[in-house]
Each structure stands twice: as structure tokens, then as C-alpha cells.
């Protein structure tokens with residue numbers, strides 16, 4: 240398996256764009272001499288001996304088509320007493336040795352993931368692993384496969400108030416449009432990346448760049464992106480985002496109005512007016528209901544922007560990377576003036592951002608002009624507490640894929656029954672062992688946090704599409720009821736000993752990982768077992 244290139248296995252002049260074997264190309268029935276044909280995706284690579292196919296996932300090993308990567312298995316963090324979990328390394332040496340020597344000794348402690356399992360494509364055959372196990376006296380089965388997802392995307396949540404770009408603006412990778420900015424959420428900006436239109440509906444380059452970008456982010460790698468009319472980003476799953484070259488540290492404690500409400504009681508007596516600057520909802524304490532309930536004296540401050548309700552202002556400035564996600568460097572720019580009938584010389588004003596990273600203290604002079612002054616210790620402590628209440632800023636990458644298509648045929652000969660069984664909570668769906676959320680409505684649209692999946696869970700094929708692991712766990716009786724491939728159900732030990740995919744039945748190599756701490760065990764965590 241040395242000496243190969245990304246396109247080693249491609250049929251000469253094959254058009255990856257079309258993703259179908261061209262008329263006139265050698266077919267599976269007539270491979271060129273010394274080559275084997277891989278039909279694990281529509282590209283149908285012809286692979287020379289000792290080389291891999293275009294995706295590097297399959298190879299010709301002495302005339303036999305093999306899946307290159309090991310099957311990834313998860314080893315359970317043991318629950319030796321009800322409610323208690325014991326990590327592998329915390330077990331007795333004898334218990335560790337026993338499990339290493341025979342990881343299959345307790346089948347309820349080992350879970351076969353779809354990572355490296357191989358696929359069902361072209362979908363007429365059962366899934367590569369249909370594994371029987373027992374759990375608390377109940378016969379279980381897990382159907383394991385790698386799905387080829389042409390319909391898939393990444394939803395990326397970036398914990399920052401900083402302006403990333405206008406909603407609907409294109410997100411680019413290496414100059415190609417690979418997604419767009421979608422709705423801002425509470426304390427976070429959201430991107431929608433990938434999707435079938437970028438993968439298949441644009442140019443060949445757009446599809447390839449999109450696919451590479453999705454694979455990298457899904458595999459928890461860093462990625463640099465630019466937003467039309469907006470920021471430059473460096474993002475990575477479960478890491479702090481970088482916006483225009485600056486690392487983000489804090490997620491805001493709340494919007495400006497919420498921050499006013501949360502800390503109103505603490506500000507009482509310490510400041511005469513507090514303005515929490517926020518690109519979305521700037522809060523003004525003495526006008527806000529919180530200040531009114533505390534009988535705070537109106538300060539007479541006039542704020543620019545559109546007043547929504549008392550003490551809550553929209554559009555006080557343009558969005559940006561300054562105070563509270565605005566373009567402000569000087570917070571006083573949003574103070575239009577003071578009502579001389581209400582304001583008074585010596586009035587103490589705090590202006591603070593929603594993360595507490597910026598704060599300024601002023602006192603009104605005789606002409607009711609704010610003059611900067613040192614932040615009093617009591618106020619500084621509240622500002623510090625605002626910061627303390629901010630969670631660390633991070634990036635969440637969720638893979639969203641449609642599994643309601645042909646891969647269901649690898650589970651059952653009556654695919655709609657799998658869909659119904661999932662909707663009826665009879666089937667637990669996981670991706671690489673990580674819990675997957677199944678969207679309501681039609682189809683099997685699953686969403687999973689890639690940070691909960693083992694590293695390098697994703698691959699690609701040049702059609703282009705992503706390859707992602709997926710597992711369906713259920714009671715054996717329910718599997719039978721939905722028309723499952725009962726003839727293909729095998730014990731875990733038997734499956735691994737004889738290989739579930741290799742054409743010659745050779746054993747599959749495997750990689751054993753500890754299940755992540757605190758992650759729900761994929762088998763037996765559904766409503767049917769309590």
C-alpha cells in the first residue's frame with residue numbers, strides 16, 4: 240500500500256463529475272488486467288495491485304479489494320456498580336489485562352462503530368456489520384455501516400458577538416463559495432456550510448473544495464474561511480474561534496438587556512446609570528424595568544438607535560468587532576445627550592460591554608458632559624463578575640446528513656419500516672458511537688456533534704460526497720419486525736474473526752478506543768430499556 244496518489248485508482252479519463260462509469264470504460268465485469276474494481280461508490284475505481292483507489296479508503300492487496308482503515312470499536316467506560324462509571328485505566332490491572340486479552344469477553348462493553356466498516360453501496364447487500372449482543376438478558380442488534388452522504392452539511396455555531404458578516408453572505412474557502420451566514424443566535428453567530436448545492440450544483444472545483452472543507456472541519460481540523468463583506472475566520476471544532484486574526488475568549492453573559500437585569504441589584508447604589516452596549520439590544524438600567532422595580536432615579540440619558548421598549552435599544556451603532564459586537568471604540572458615541580431636567584452634575588455612569596471585556600466609568604461635570612474617571616473598586620468587581628459569568632467562547636461543528644435513502648436497504652428489505660421504527664424510538668441512532676439527534680418529519684435526517692465522535696471519523700469520495708459512520712441499535716425482536724436481514728446477524732466475535740466485508744473473508748483490523756467520558760453508551764440507552 241505504498242506509492243499511491245489521490246487518483247491512482249481512477250479509470251482513465253473517467254469523469255468524476257458525472258460520478259458514473261462512462262460508456263466504453265471497463266466495467267466491473269471487465270477490469271483491466273491485474274486490477275480490481277471497487278464498487279463501494281459510483282466512481283468504480285480500477286485499482287492496481289498494491290495501490291489504493293481515488294479516496295484512499297480501498298486498496299488492491301494482492302488481487303483482493305480491501306478496506307484500508309481499521310474498524311473503530313469503542314470500549315465502554317465500565318459501570319461496575321449502578322450509577323458509577325470506572326474508566327478503563329482505573330480498573331484493576333487484572334481487569335485491564337483480561338479486557339485487552341479478550342475485548343469481546345463482554346459484548347455489552349464493546350461497540351462496533353461505522354468508522355472503517357465499509358459501505359453498503361450499491362445498496363443491494365446487507366450492512367457490513369450486523370452485530371448481535373445481549374444486554375440485561377435482552378437480545379440486541381446493531382447495524383453498522385458507512386454512509387455516503389451527498390445530502391449533508393455542517394452547522395457551525397461560533398460563540399462570539401463580533402460581526403462576522405451579513406446574514407445570507409457567502410462563506411468562502413480558497414475563493415470558492417462553500418456556504419453562507421445564517422441566523423445569529425443568543426451569543427453566537429451561525430454558519431451553514433456545505434450542502435448538496437455546493438457539492439454538486441456548482442463547478443467541479445466548488446464541489447471539491449466544499450467536500451475537502453467539510454471533511455477537515457468534521458474531522459476536527461482547523462479551517463480558514465472568509466465571509467463576503469465580513470470577517471476572516473479560523474475555526475475548529477471545540478476550539479476558540481479566531482476572528483480577523485484575534486482569538487475570541489468569552490461568550491457574552493447575555494444581551495445588553497439581560498445583562499442589565501441580571502446585575503441590576505448589584506449595581507444599585509454603586510452607579511447612577513449603567514449602559515450595557517450590545518449590537519442587538521443595548522440595555523439602559525434606569526429606564527429598564529429592572530431599574531424601575533428597584534426605584535432607581537431616572538438619569539435623563541438619551542441613547543441613539545431605535546427604542547424598542549423602556550431601557551432596550553436596537554441599532555445603536557453599526558455591527559463590528561468593537562464593544563458588544565458593534566463597531567464602537569468609544570462607547571460615548573451612542574450617548575445622544577442628557578435631559579437637563581433629570582440629569583445632575585456628579586452623576587456616575589458605567590458603560591460596559593456584554594462580556595465585561597470593555598468597561599468605562601464617567602462622572603457628569605457641571606455642563607452635564609461625561610468625564611472619564613477611574614473605575615471604583617465596587618463597580619470593577621461587578622464588571623469582573625460579568626466576565627466570570629461568560630462561558631468560554633468555542634466553535635461547535637454539527638454534521639447534518641440525510642440517512643433516509645438507499646443505505647436503509649442495508650438494514651432492512653423494507654426501508655420505510657426503519658424510518659418508522661426510528662420515529663417510534665425503537666431504534667437508537669449513533670454516528671461513530673456519538674448520540675445523533677433525528678429531526679422530526681419525514682426521512683432520517685440526523686445531526687451529530689463531531690466533537691463527540693472519534694478523530695478522523697469522516698472520509699470523502701470524489702463524486703463528491705462525505706463518508707460518515709452510522710449505527711442503528713435496537714432489540715433483535717424489533718429488528719425482525721422491521722424486516723431486518725436476520726441471515727446476516729452475527730456475533731461480534733464471529734464478525735471480527737471472519738470479516739464482514741472482505742471478499743475473501745479475511746479478518747478485519749480494528750482499533751479500540753475508550754468511549755468518551757460521560758457519553759451515553761449507544762446500546763441500551765433508549766426508552767425501551769429504561
Ligand code: SF4
Pocket residue numbers: 248277278279280281282283284291292293294295296297700701
Ligand atoms: S473512490 Fe469510490 S470506487 Fe474509488 S476506491 Fe473510493 S469508494 Fe472505491
